[in-house]
Amino acid sequence: MLLLVVLAMASSLATALGIVSSSMGKRVAEEVRKYGANLIVVPESARLDIGSGGLNFGAVSEPAYLQQNLVEEVLAKSGLKAEVSFHLRGALHMKDADIMVEGVNFSDIRRLFPWWQLKGNWPLAGETVIGSDLASRLKLKTGDMVALAGIGDTKQLRISGIVTSGGEEDGLLFMALPELQQALGLGGQVTLVRLMVTAGGDSLKKSAAALQQLLPTAKVNEVRQTARTSEGLLAKVKLLMLMVTAVVLVSAGSSVAGTMSTTVLERGKEIGLMKAMGGTRWEVMLIFCGEAAMLGILGGLAGYLFGSVIAQFITRTVFSAPADVIPWFAGISLGVSLFLALLGSIGPMISVFKLDPVRSLRGE
Numbered sequence: 001m002l003l004l005v006v007l008a009m010a011s012s013l014a015t016a017l018g019i020v021s022s023s024m025g026k027r028v029a030e031e032v033r034k035y036g037a038n039l040i041v042v043p044e045s046a047r048l049d050i051g052s053g054g055l056n057f058g059a060v061s062e063p064a065y066l067q068q069n070l071v072e073e074v075l076a077k078s079g080l081k082a083e084v085s086f087h088l089r090g091a092l093h094m095k096d097a098d099i100m101v102e103g104v105n106f107s108d109i110r111r112l113f114p115w116w117q118l119k120g121n122w123p124l125a126g127e128t129v130i131g132s133d134l135a136s137r138l139k140l141k142t143g144d145m146v147a148l149a150g151i152g153d154t155k156q157l158r159i160s161g162i163v164t165s166g167g168e169e170d171g172l173l174f175m176a177l178p179e180l181q182q183a184l185g186l187g188g189q190v191t192l193v194r195l196m197v198t199a200g201g202d203s204l205k206k207s208a209a210a211l212q213q214l215l216p217t218a219k220v221n222e223v224r225q226t227a228r229t230s231e232g233l234l235a236k237v238k239l240l241m242l243m244v245t246a247v248v249l250v251s252a253g254s255s256v257a258g259t260m261s262t263t264v265l266e267r268g269k270e271i272g273l274m275k276a277m278g279g280t281r282w283e284v285m286l287i288f289c290g291e292a293a294m295l296g297i298l299g300g301l302a303g304y305l306f307g308s309v310i311a312q313f314i315t316r317t318v319f320s321a322p323a324d325v326i327p328w329f330a331g332i333s334l335g336v337s338l339f340l341a342l343l344g345s346i347g348p349m350i351s352v353f354k355l356d357p358v359r360s361l362r363g364e
Contacts (some may be wrong), residue, residue, distance in 0.1 A: 011303025120161025256344025
């Protein structure tokens with residue numbers, strides 16, 4: 001019973017940690033998604049150096065844009081699985097000044113930027129969202145109408161909400177991407193593309209390099225703080241799972257070896273009697289092997305059941321989501337239990353093999 005409990009505990013913990021490790025990639029990716037995009041695609045800016053002789057007065061950059069349909073085709077061709085958000089930034093005239101306006105698809109914004117705090121509602125057709133700093137400076141509030149003059153026409157938009165993000169978004173006005181493209185006369189063009197790619201190890205770097213080859217006229221940059229967060233978190237958690245599993249298996253193996261050795265010592269006279277009655281060393285060892293295998297199978301089955309329950313508890317507590325059901329982990333649980341049972345029995349089996357029946361029957 002002690003061996004059965006030890007094997008069941010070891011295989012259940014190994015199973016639970018394995019299931020959690022397999023399930024956490026998706027869960028951690030969902031958590032990391034809250035940090036925002038980890039890849040940014042921007043156009044190559046046209047630069048003109050200003051200076052003469054030994055004097056250099058710097059460089060002037062002209063506005064540069066990306067073709068939205070081209071980027072969409074490249075993303076589809078690359079097979080990259082990512083959340084995508086297209087942005088176009090430009091200036092529109094309002095009252096007596098120019099203000100910076102950014103065109104976005106608000107459905108994408110809601111997925112990629114969950115930390116935005118919106119006071120009011122997300123905009124519908126003919127509505128806009130304004131940053132909190134810009135709203136305070138222009139003394140605007142939810143429900144006010146704004147007139148934005150672009151190329152050839154003026155758009156009347158109603159402010160449906162005020163956004164606060166703690167970043168540069170607080171100083172911008174946001175409107176639907178097609179409307180801003182029309183107002184600026186830049187149909188189908190964008191200034192920035194944000195991508196949220198599930199990253200692990202060097203996959204983000206490889207994705208960026210592959211995308212860069214398909215977009216030679218653009219720059220694909222990593223948002224390093226987000227990339228390092230996702231890569232480091234996944235690697236450290238998986239390493240922790242591996243180390244805990246190793247400690248559990250070593251401890252369980254030592255316990256099995258000690259218990260099996262005690263069993264051999266307690267059955268010394270029985271073993272000597274079996275050998276004296278004509279039982280060969282291999283036949284006696286086979287009895288102990290069969291016992292260890294039976295305990296390993298029972299412990300593995302029990303471990304898989306208990307391990308699945310533990311994994312469900314951990315994922316619901318930590319990630320507030322159920323663990324993935326992985327039936328093939330039953331084989332791993334059985335393998336771990338059988339391995340520990342047989343490995344811990346090697347020492348005692350050698351003792352059985354070398355046991356002298358005469359001395360054993362004398363009680364020596």
